Amino acid sequence: MPGVVLLGAQWGDEGKGKITDLLSRDYDYVARFQGGNNAGHTVIVGDRKLQLHLIPSGIMYDNVTPVIGNGCVLDLKVLIDEIDRLESEGISCERLVISSNAHLIMPYHRDLDAASEHRLGANLIGTTKRGIGPAYSDKVSRMGLRMQDLFDRSIFREKVAAALIEKNDILAKVYGLPTYTVDDIATEYQQYAQRLKPYIADTSPLINDALDKDDWVLFEGAQGTLLDIDHGTYPFVTSSNPTAGGAAVGAGVGPTKINRVLGIAKAYITRVGSGPFPTELSCADGDTFIEVGREYGTTTGRRRRAGWYDAVITKYAVQVNGLTDLCITKLDILSEFPTIKICVAYKHLDQTYTTVPGHQSAFHHAQPVYEEMPGWNVDISGCRHFDDLPPAAQAYIKRLEELAGVPVTMIAVGPDREQTIHRGFLQRNRSN
Ligand code: GDP
Ligand code: IMO
Ligand code: MG
Numbered sequence: 001m002p003g004v005v006l007l008g009a010q011w012g013d014e015g016k017g018k019i020t021d022l023l024s025r026d027y028d029y030v031a032r033f034q035g036g037n038n039a040g041h042t043v044i045v046g047d048r049k050l051q052l053h054l055i056p057s058g059i060m061y062d063n064v065t066p067v068i069g070n071g072c073v074l075d076l077k078v079l080i081d082e083i084d085r086l087e088s089e090g091i092s093c094e095r096l097v098i099s100s101n102a103h104l105i106m107p108y109h110r111d112l113d114a115a116s117e118h119r120l121g122a123n124l125i126g127t128t129k130r131g132i133g134p135a136y137s138d139k140v141s142r143m144g145l146r147m148q149d150l151f152d153r154s155i156f157r158e159k160v161a162a163a164l165i166e167k168n169d170i171l172a173k174v175y176g177l178p179t180y181t182v183d184d185i186a187t188e189y190q191q192y193a194q195r196l197k198p199y200i201a202d203t204s205p206l207i208n209d210a211l212d213k214d215d216w217v218l219f220e221g222a223q224g225t226l227l228d229i230d231h232g233t234y235p236f237v238t239s240s241n242p243t244a245g246g247a248a249v250g251a252g253v254g255p256t257k258i259n260r261v262l263g264i265a266k267a268y269i270t271r272v273g274s275g276p277f278p279t280e281l282s283c284a285d286g287d288t289f290i291e292v293g294r295e296y297g298t299t300t301g302r303r304r305r306a307g308w309y310d311a312v313i314t315k316y317a318v319q320v321n322g323l324t325d326l327c328i329t330k331l332d333i334l335s336e337f338p339t340i341k342i343c344v345a346y347k348h349l350d351q352t353y354t355t356v357p358g359h360q361s362a363f364h365h366a367q368p369v370y371e372e373m374p375g376w377n378v379d380i381s382g383c384r385h386f387d388d389l390p391p392a393a394q395a396y397i398k399r400l401e402e403l404a405g406v407p408v409t410m411i412a413v414g415p416d417r418e419q420t421i422h423r424g425f426l427q428r429n430r431s432n
Contacts, residue, residue, distance in 0.1 A: 004426065018057075104147065281308070340372070
């Protein structure tokens, strides 16, 4: 041990990629446990910008074995393209290990994701159209294909044929779309199988053995708590469990192997796609978050929705994940504002809520109750110690800590690795 889970405490894009990359030098394994290429993580090192969708953000470090766990869903073409792109930039993917139990995103999953969004019209979820929902649906319906199926041709064909009976009917009869043949899919996927064979392993024993011999494992979450299929703003969520429990299931370890849970939260909030967002701003302040914070999706390029920090949501994330630590990112972006707002409660009809309302209708219509704090209006991107921050920024962090009930043990003040204030988050004594 230790096993540390790093996850998004809001609606995704909190800066998980930067923090995973930064922490990775202390770890032996970095394991993704859910999601697929709906994720988009940007890692900046010096003047290099790396965008990752499937490969764990620890890939840049030679000491790290990156693992894609059983809980992930994989678009094999995207995966191979990402490996090729990284290798062409001189980043070796030789150490990458992929679970033989991870599920495959098939071409019909992508088609069905896009078609279903189109059908929903104004009520669309705003998915990334990467086939994530349909792939997880098939997994739960027990008609999915897994990485290991690629290595038994007859089983693979049998499973594709079984799936196509239903999928082709839906594609053709419900949506009027082209259908697939077993031969087409088998030919395409055999090529992927050859290419990916060296990376496939049974990853649960690998990670358990590592933890048993006191190696350090970082479980890297994608998406965020409020996008969780069980605990998020259903149905405006993704189809997996980005919450801490998902790490145990999606990597194949027991919950007793997890020592710390680090929630990443932006100093304000963004969300991509539809769904409730109590602190969303449609005024100039919202535009400032977008333009100064460069809030455009890494995966789809969509403009993100933006609003003030919501302490009610963070408290909820502390609860459903058992967070032990918080990391606040993008504090530098708040330097633009003369005063800063924090949402501390919601109002709906004549009721005040200090926790997330149990019924979705109340959450949809919740009006934020704000507390205001003075801003600091100076550039803080060069600060490396808490005491370097202006008193107003220190007071803001202390207030967030108080409201969340867990310590803020890391603060990011810029996209670069170096632009980080360490405040006591677990660091490795290499003599361990
Ligand atoms: P993820 O999906 O949680 O990994 O987050 P994304 O990578 O999609 O979005 C976060 C964006 O903010 C990326 O472009 C990061 O380079 C950038 N970023 C991360 N931390 C900071 C920070 O503290 N300040 C600034 N200005 N940018 C940051
Ligand atoms: P990272 O890891 C932000 C959102 C989509 C949509 C909903 C469902 O970069 O934080 P899906 O394609 O998963 O079925 O879409 O979830 N979404 C994300 N939003 N960051 C992400 O990942 C996201 N992955 C999915 O916009 O609202
Ligand atoms: Mg992202």
